[in-house]
Amino acid sequence: MSERREQGWVREEGADHVAPDFEPDLQGDLHTRHLTINLGPSHPAMHGTVQLKVEVDGETIVRSECNVGYLHRAFEKSCEASTWTQVFPYTDRLNYVSPLLNNIGYALAVEKLLGLSGRLPERAGYLRVILGEISRITDHQTCIAAQLMELGAMTPYFWLMEGREALWDLIEAMVGARMTTSWCRVGGLATDMPEGWDGELRHALDRCLGILDDVDALVKRNRIFIDRTRGIGAMSAAEAINRGWSGPLLRACGVPYDVRRSMPYLVYDRLDFEIPIGGSGDVYDRYLVRMEEMRQSDRIIRQALETLPQGPLCVDDPTVVLVAKSQAHGSIEGLINHFKIIMDGIQVPPGEVYSYTEAANGELGFYLVSSGAGRPWKCRCRPPCFPMVQSLPRMVQGLMIADVVPCFGSINMIGGECDR
Amino acid sequence: MPSWWWLLIEVLVKVVLVLVPLLTVAALLTWDERKQSALMQDRLGPNRANIGPFTLWGLIHPIADTLKLFFKEDIVPDRADKLLHALAPILALAPSLIVYCVIPFGPAVQIPGIGRPIALQVADLDAGLLFIFAISSLAVFGVALAGWASNNKFSLLGALRASAQMFSYEIVLGLAAVGVIVVFGSVRMSELVARQATPLWGGLPSWGILVQPLGFVLFMVAALAELKRSPFDVPEGESEIVAGFWTEYSGMRWGMFYVAEFVEVSVLSGLLVALFFGGYHIPGVDPGWALTGHTVAIPFTSHGLAIAGWGWGLLMMLAFGLKVIVGDVVLQQIRWTFPRFRYDQVMSLGWKMLLPLALLNVLVTGAIVIR
Amino acid sequence: MAKPLLEALQRRFPTEVLQCHDFRGDETAIIRRDRIVEIFTWLRDCPDTDLNLLVDVTAVDYLAEGLSGSPSSVESESRRTSPNQHQPGKPWYQPPAPEPGATARFEVVYHLLSLARGWRLRVKVPLTEQDPLVDSLVPVYQSADWFEREAWDLYGIRFEGHPDLKRILLYEEFIGHPLRKDYPINRRQPLVPMKDPTA
Numbered sequence: 001m002s003e004r005r006e007q008g009w010v011r012e013e014g015a016d017h018v019a020p021d022f023e024p025d026l027q028g029d030l031h032t033r034h035l036t037i038n039l040g041p042s043h044p045a046m047h048g049t050v051q052l053k054v055e056v057d058g059e060t061i062v063r064s065e066c067n068v069g070y071l072h073r074a075f076e077k078s079c080e081a082s083t084w085t086q087v088f089p090y091t092d093r094l095n096y097v098s099p100l101l102n103n104i105g106y107a108l109a110v111e112k113l114l115g116l117s118g119r120l121p122e123r124a125g126y127l128r129v130i131l132g133e134i135s136r137i138t139d140h141q142t143c144i145a146a147q148l149m150e151l152g153a154m155t156p157y158f159w160l161m162e163g164r165e166a167l168w169d170l171i172e173a174m175v176g177a178r179m180t181t182s183w184c185r186v187g188g189l190a191t192d193m194p195e196g197w198d199g200e201l202r203h204a205l206d207r208c209l210g211i212l213d214d215v216d217a218l219v220k221r222n223r224i225f226i227d228r229t230r231g232i233g234a235m236s237a238a239e240a241i242n243r244g245w246s247g248p249l250l251r252a253c254g255v256p257y258d259v260r261r262s263m264p265y266l267v268y269d270r271l272d273f274e275i276p277i278g279g280s281g282d283v284y285d286r287y288l289v290r291m292e293e294m295r296q297s298d299r300i301i302r303q304a305l306e307t308l309p310q311g312p313l314c315v316d317d318p319t320v321v322l323v324a325k326s327q328a329h330g331s332i333e334g335l336i337n338h339f340k341i342i343m344d345g346i347q348v349p350p351g352e353v354y355s356y357t358e359a360a361n362g363e364l365g366f367y368l369v370s371s372g373a374g375r376p377w378k379c380r381c382r383p384p385c386f387p388m389v390q391s392l393p394r395m396v397q398g399l400m401i402a403d404v405v406p407c408f409g410s411i412n413m414i415g416g417e418c419d420r
Numbered sequence: 421m422p423s424w425w426w427l428l429i430e431v432l433v434k435v436v437l438v439l440v441p442l443l444t445v446a447a448l449l450t451w452d453e454r455k456q457s458a459l460m461q462d463r464l465g466p467n468r469a470n471i472g473p474f475t476l477w478g479l480i481h482p483i484a485d486t487l488k489l490f491f492k493e494d495i496v497p498d499r500a501d502k503l504l505h506a507l508a509p510i511l512a513l514a515p516s517l518i519v520y521c522v523i524p525f526g527p528a529v530q531i532p533g534i535g536r537p538i539a540l541q542v543a544d545l546d547a548g549l550l551f552i553f554a555i556s557s558l559a560v561f562g563v564a565l566a567g568w569a570s571n572n573k574f575s576l577l578g579a580l581r582a583s584a585q586m587f588s589y590e591i592v593l594g595l596a597a598v599g600v601i602v603v604f605g606s607v608r609m610s611e612l613v614a615r616q617a618t619p620l621w622g623g624l625p626s627w628g629i630l631v632q633p634l635g636f637v638l639f640m641v642a643a644l645a646e647l648k649r650s651p652f653d654v655p656e657g658e659s660e661i662v663a664g665f666w667t668e669y670s671g672m673r674w675g676m677f678y679v680a681e682f683v684e685v686s687v688l689s690g691l692l693v694a695l696f697f698g699g700y701h702i703p704g705v706d707p708g709w710a711l712t713g714h715t716v717a718i719p720f721t722s723h724g725l726a727i728a729g730w731g732w733g734l735l736m737m738l739a740f741g742l743k744v745i746v747g748d749v750v751l752q753q754i755r756w757t758f759p760r761f762r763y764d765q766v767m768s769l770g771w772k773m774l775l776p777l778a779l780l781n782v783l784v785t786g787a788i789v790i791r
Numbered sequence: 792m793a794k795p796l797l798e799a800l801q802r803r804f805p806t807e808v809l810q811c812h813d814f815r816g817d818e819t820a821i822i823r824r825d826r827i828v829e830i831f832t833w834l835r836d837c838p839d840t841d842l843n844l845l846v847d848v849t850a851v852d853y854l855a856e857g858l859s860g861s862p863s864s865v866e867s868e869s870r871r872t873s874p875n876q877h878q879p880g881k882p883w884y885q886p887p888a889p890e891p892g893a894t895a896r897f898e899v900v901y902h903l904l905s906l907a908r909g910w911r912l913r914v915k916v917p918l919t920e921q922d923p924l925v926d927s928l929v930p931v932y933q934s935a936d937w938f939e940r941e942a943w944d945l946y947g948i949r950f951e952g953h954p955d956l957k958r959i960l961l962y963e964e965f966i967g968h969p970l971r972k973d974y975p976i977n978r979r980q981p982l983v984p985m986k987d988p989t990a
Contacts, residue, residue, distance in 0.1 A: 037573050045659040059577070059763055069960040076945070077969055081976050112815055150659035152650060152760025158461035224651055224759045241843050241906060244934025255906060262909050350883045353815050354847070354902050354913060367900065369851055371883045382847040382902070390937040401577070402660045402762040419960055 034062055037401070041070050045150050045405045049415055052392065052404060059400045064393040071415035079379035083345025084110050087379060088182045094381060095417040097142045098135035099181045100171070101359045102417075104128050107184035108265060109355035109366035113348050116187055116315060123311040124188050125267045130304045131183065132266075133297040134171060134201075137208060138164045139360030139412070140248075140290040140297075147287070147409030148219060151228055156215040163208040170201055186346055187321045188314025198305050205298050212294060220288075229284035233395040233407035240281060243394075244387035247362025249411065252289045253281030259358035270307075273300050286410040320346050345374025361385045361412050383417045434542045438520050441741065446682040447482040449748055453682075454478070456749065457756045486675070494671035497571055504569035509669065509676035512562030515555045516683045522548040523690045524610045525740045526700045527707040529733030537711055540700070540737060541610055548609035549601065552691065553594055556646065559684075560586045563648075563655065563665050566677070570668035578664020581763050582655035585645055588770040592642040595778035599635035599785040600628050600695050613699030617707050625703050628696030634781045636696045638774055643691065645766065647684045649751065651758035654766055689747030693740065697747075700740040707736065794818060796912050799839050804830055809887040809917070819913040821887050821898075824925045827916060831931045834903060834912070842903035842912055845928065848938035850946040851898045853886055854920075854972040886917040896920040899948055901928070918948065927953035945970040 034055045040046035049070035055063040075094070079087045091102040107128075111117055145160035168178045174193050175183040183190050219225040235245075240253040250257055258275045260268040276292035278285030314321040318337050327334030350372035356365040365382030388411045395407045451466070455478060458465025466478035474480070496505055526540025545551050560583055567579020601607055604615040620626035629636045645652040656664035666677055693699060701707060706714070709732040715724040727735075761769070797811045800820050807830060810821040822830060834842045886895035895917035903912045916925055927950035928935035939950040940959040947968035950956055958965060964983045967974050 035573060037577075044662060059581075067959075069958075069962070072960040074969065077974075077976055115815065117815075148759065152653065152657065152659070153758065154457065155461050155756050158463060162462050218757070219759065222759065224761055224765075227765055228759060228762055239933075242933050244845055244932065244938075246844075246846075257906050351814050352819075352851075353817055354911070356846075363846065365847055365902065367847065367849060367902070378851050380847070380849045380900075382849075386937060387934045390934070400762060400764060402654070402657065402760075405659045 032057065039401075039404060041067075045408060047146055047413075047415075050389065050413060050418070052396075052408070054396070054401065054404070056401060059402070061396050061399055061401065061404070064396055064404075066389060066392045068389060068415075069419050071419040073416075073420065075381060075420035076379055079376050081375065083342075083374050084186055084348060084376060085341070085346065087376065088184060089180065091381075092180045092182055093416050094383070094420065095139070095359060095361065095364075095414045096179050097414060098139035098360045099179055100131045100135040100175075100183060101139070101357065102364065103181060103184040104132050104266075105355070105357040105359060105364045106366050107186055108357060109353060109368050110186045110346075110348065112355045113351060113353045113368050113370055114186070114320060114346070115349075116317070116320065119315050120266075121188065121312045121315065122267070122309045123192075124313050126304050126308045127189055127193065127313075128184065129266050129268065129271070130201075130301050130308075131171065131174070133301045133304075134167050136297045136360045137294045138167050138171075140294050141167075141208075143360075143409070143412035144215070144287060144290055146412075147283075147406060148215075148225075150405045150409050151225065153219060153225070156218050159211050159214055163204075163211040166204040166207055170197065170204055173197060173200075185314065185321065187317060188312075192313055198308075201301070201305065205301060209295070209298060212291060216291065220291075226284060228402075229287060229406050229410075230282060231280070232283045232399065232403050233410065234280050234282040235391070235395065236281065243391045245362065245391070246387075247358070247360070247384055248289045248293060249281070249286055249388055250362065251275065252278035252285040254279050259356055259363055263356070265357060267304070268300075271300050271303050273297075273303075283406045283410045347374055348372070348376075356382075359384050361414070361417070362388070381417075381420055383420065385411060385413050385418050389413045389418055430538065431542060434540070435521070437540075438525065438542055439517065442517070442520055442683060442686055443679070445686050445745065445748070446679055447486070448479075449682040449685060449752070450485065450678075451479055451482050452749065453752050453755075454481070456752050460753075460756050489672050489675035489678075492671040494673060495668075497668050499571045500668065501569040501571070504565045505668075506673070508562050508566035508569060508665075509673045509680070510562070511565060512559060513676045513680040513683065515559040515562075516680055516687045518555050519552050519687050520690060522551050522609050523687075523694050524613050524699055525690075526733050526737040527614075528610075528711060530711045530713075530729035531733075532728070532730065539610065540733060544608065544610045547607055549597060549607040549612070552609075553590070553597075557586075557590055562680075566669070567665035570665065572668050574661040574663070574667045575665050577661045578655045578657075578667070581661075582648060582665060585648070585652065585655065585763075585766055585770075588767060589642045589645040589774075592638060592770055592774045592778050593646055595775070595782055596635045596638035596642055597695065598778075598782050599632045600639075602782070602785050602789050603628075603631050609694060613694055613701065614707060616698040617701045625698055625701060627698040627701075632696065632781075632785070634777065635785070636692075638778050638781065639695065640692060642770075642774060642778075643688045644751075644754070645770065647681075647688055649681075649685070649688075650755040651761050652766055653760060654763045657760055685748055685751050686744060689744045689751060690740075692747055693743040697743055700736040702736060702739045705732070705736070796840060796842075796910060799837070800830075800834070800912075803833060803837075809889075817913055818911070819915060821915045821917060823889055824916045824918065828926050828928065828931060831901070831914075831928055834914075835931060840912075841905045841908055842910075844904040844906055845932035845934045845938075846902040846904050846911075847900075848902075848928070848935055848942060849900050850942045850948050850970075851900060852896065852946060852970065852972045853884060853898065854896055886915075889917045889919060893919050897923050897946060897948060899925055899942065923948045924951055925949075926951045927956075929953055944968070947971065 034057050036053060036055050038051060038053055040051040041049040046052065051067040053065045053067070054061050075090055078090055087106060088103055091106045092099040094102045111120065141160045141164045145157040149157035171181065172178045174197060175181045175191060235253055237253040237255050240250050241255065246257065254277050256275050256277050261275050273296045276289050276296065278289050322341055323334040323337050328338040348370040350370055352369040354365055354367045356363050362384030363382070364384050367380035367382065368376055369378040371377040392408060392411065396404050455465045466481040467475055469475065469478065469480040469484040471480060496502060521542035522545050524541035528537040528539045530537050563582040564579045567575040600612065604612050606612055616625060616627050618626050620630060624630060648655050656666055666674060669677060709729065711729050713727060713729045714732065715726040717724045794813060797818055797820055801808050801811065807822050807826055808820055809823060812819050834840045886898050889895050897918040899916045899918060901914040903914065918925060925948065927939055929939065937959060939953055940956060942948045943950060943956050944958040944961050945968055962983065965980060
């Protein structure tokens with residue numbers, strides 16, 4: 001390339017036509033020039049809105065640049081103007097495919113700041129685990145479905161969507177919404193599960209497991225799929241760590257890091273599950289890791305359903321949790337309590353915490369700073385997919401345009417989470 | 421009236437006999453594609469377009485789509501080459517329609533009132549198969565021009581991919597057909613089909629798929645690639661290069677590409693049937709009966725059912741149509757099953773796998789035939 | 792917790808570490824900005840610390856009346872809508888002075904994780920309002936790249952030596968750094984003129 005530039009064969013940027021300043025060497029290399037293509041911000045493969053500017057030599061990517069931010073909604077600034085509780089709806093819109101995991105992550109962060117860690121009622125802990133794992137399954141289903149669809153395999157996409165619908169229906173039955181859940185509260189939960197819900201959940205999970213097997217049967221040993229994904233976007237464990245990866249992508253590189261295991265929160269330490277890891281960190285391994293994680297999530301949910309204890313949903317602390325409606329309407333103390341929490345917000349002592357949970361895409365961190373008031377001084381969300389999207393240019397370097405699709409699909413970039 | 425006048429009428433009737441079902445089937449295939457994929461994917465598929473209370477299982481959708489396409493704004497990019505941009509869809513559609521004129525859709529048939537037997541084939545060329553290759557290789561012009569004239573990088577990439585792919589697979593396609601030519605000893609389509617009616621052994625007809633199984637597989641794969649059907653649809657790989665050479669087309673020009681795609685499915689299916697599935701041939705039925713008529717004995721009775729020559733001809737035409745439609749459905753099934761190749765994988769599959777296999781097939785076939 | 796991390800850090804860089812604390816189990820070290828590349832390289836490579844994953848980089852603006860040099864510029868909408876945010880003149884938190892006599896307004900916050908040991912460390916670097924500049928960590932941790940761009944974008948912290956420090960979540964024409972406390976939440980930005988696509 002540089003040699004060709006010296007020979008005058010490579011067109012300088014902005015030049016309208018090539019004018020070699022010497023007699024063409026007919027035996028030499030063909031004079032070619034690189035083509036810059038905008039994949040995005042509006043492009044079929046860029047779910048969400050993200051721009052990948054690629055410079056290609058033929059079909060091979062020479063250089064690329066990733067631009068995010070098209071979905072920026074001032075999450076942090078909005079949070080600073082809201083009470084601690086009012087932040088929950090904003091967290092729904094971070095990773096909108098698994099909103100419950102964001103709810104849980106944020107609730108845990110505020111509870112940590114309040115010093116409530118470990119005082120959460122048993123039942124709330126179990127229910128958070130169950131709903132969180134359902135969300136993890138829906139997130140992975142969406143990711144794999146989209147990834148396969150972009151590879152041209154349309155059929156498994158619809159199968160996985162069918163399973164996701166079944167689970168979202170159950171979330172709706174419990175929470176009242178499919179995506180905009182806002183289900184957690186500081187110190188507990190908003191709603192308990194309706195009657196017969198657990199039976200339906202087991203039924204839906206059976207269906208989802210069947211779908212997973214079907215999808216595996218269709219693509220796992222499909223030669224085209226393997227050719228398209230093996231060795232594509234591979235990353236060594238050391239580099240992945242240096243690039244700040246976490247979640248399924250890091251595990252696909254062979255690093256067995258999962259917050260649920262290495263730093264158990266809620267009731268994960270009482271549940272039996274495995275952390276699947278891959279070897280080469282390529283797209284195929286990521287597929288396998290995600291598929292296995294769904295099966296493990298299924299195990300977790302079934303165990304949690306079996307051992308689900310009875311009891312209250314929220315901590316018994318009227319400075320944090322709203323009083324019962326009957327009290328709020330029936331007694332002046334209850335009414336004042338309700339009013340203070342709604343209007344002034346929960347009074348959180350000054351300090352700062354970083355709380356982290358295992359979201360579907362990796363470590364979801366919330367760095368909260370409180371000034372001792374009812375509103376966060378700072379509410380920083382550490383988005384899991386941010387470092388992965390940052391690594392996309394490195395991943396596709398030297399690959400072909402078509403390889404951008406599986407690489408990007410396997411990152412599972414969620415615009416709401418990445419751009420906040 | 422002079423005899424050439426009659427000839428013209430005969431040809432025109434045959435053209436109508438080919439074109440009308442072909443385009444109808446193409447329209448129906450758009451419906452079938454959606455319904456069939458819906459069936460595979462646990463969906464309902466199209467079911468909303470209606471005339472009054474009738475939705476006809478979504479069968480009205482092709483009509484609605486056509487109407488919509490006709491009335492859509494035809495957008496031509498500012499810096500596109502207007503002439504080539506307009507020409508490209510025609511060039512893409514025409515070859516696939518022309519190819520069908522040499523595919524026999526029925527045997528020579530004796531029709532009452534006409535003195536001589538009528539061949540159910542628009543043009544029975546000596547070099548039928550070669551004609552098909554010649555014409556189908558023209559289709560690449562439509563694609564390449566569409567990509568070039570659109571003045572769009574995605575279109576250009578799509579056109580590049582398409583051209584490279586179509587040129588590469590033409591070779592395999594031709595070599596795969598050489599096996600059939602060697603076995604049946606002709607490139608005239610009517611003879612190729614007629615020879616497949618001769619019994620092989622054990623009552624089996626000598627259909628192409630039985631005497632040339634490897635040739636069939638190679639031909640089918642190469643033809644899929646030639647037609648840019650999934651899993652070889654890299655030229656229009658929507659998730660990578662938006663829609664490839666289709667990107668800058670809208671309205672009925674886009675519609676022509678769309679129709680061309682489905683016509684091509686039927687053409688491919690028709691070719692496969694003609695070369696490998698005995699064409700119009702029905703096992704146990706002699707194509708000669710279409711000329712002479714024949715009486716079939718009804719089992720367990722002493723009676724026989726006398727069917728005239730044109731009746732047999734009609735029956736065999738229907739058999740051909742049925743085979744083509746079954747082929748269409750199978751091709752759709754393939755489309756909704758596989759992921760897409762990558763461009764370089766398509767190339768290496770063509771040159772490194774299929775081409776040596778095709779050469780081997782020619783070699784082995786030749787050796788057996790000479791012996 | 793015995794805080795081996797903080798002790799090791801203090802032993803190794805006694806003059807650089809300004810302050811250490813442990814709140815709700817989060818170990819925090821506040822360091823001076825001068826040698827942070829060296830400090831983070833050590834934190835990453837030293838087997839006693841082994842903090843090989845930079846989880847997050849962000850900044851906090853601790854602007855408050857009586858705290859900053861320009862109290863008149865404070866017109867924070869968020870403060871207006873939350874009267875009990877804090878009492879003026881009585882700061883609830885004052886970042887340590889980065890150098891004698893200076894007042895810090897910002898803190899750049901780094902979160903580190905050791906995958907092998909499972910421990911975490913928060914490192915904070917106080918910066919003044921006049922000179923919000925700190926060395927970039929991209930040579931040490933590549934994950935710092937976008938996080939630092941985000942901190943520049945939203946807080947206006949400049950990272951010296953960053954390969955491509957430009958806005959990331961907002962657009963190039965955006966005026967100001969919106970997560971600073973003196974940026975009102977309801978400020979409107981001017982419309983951006985249409986770019987000439989042929990240029």
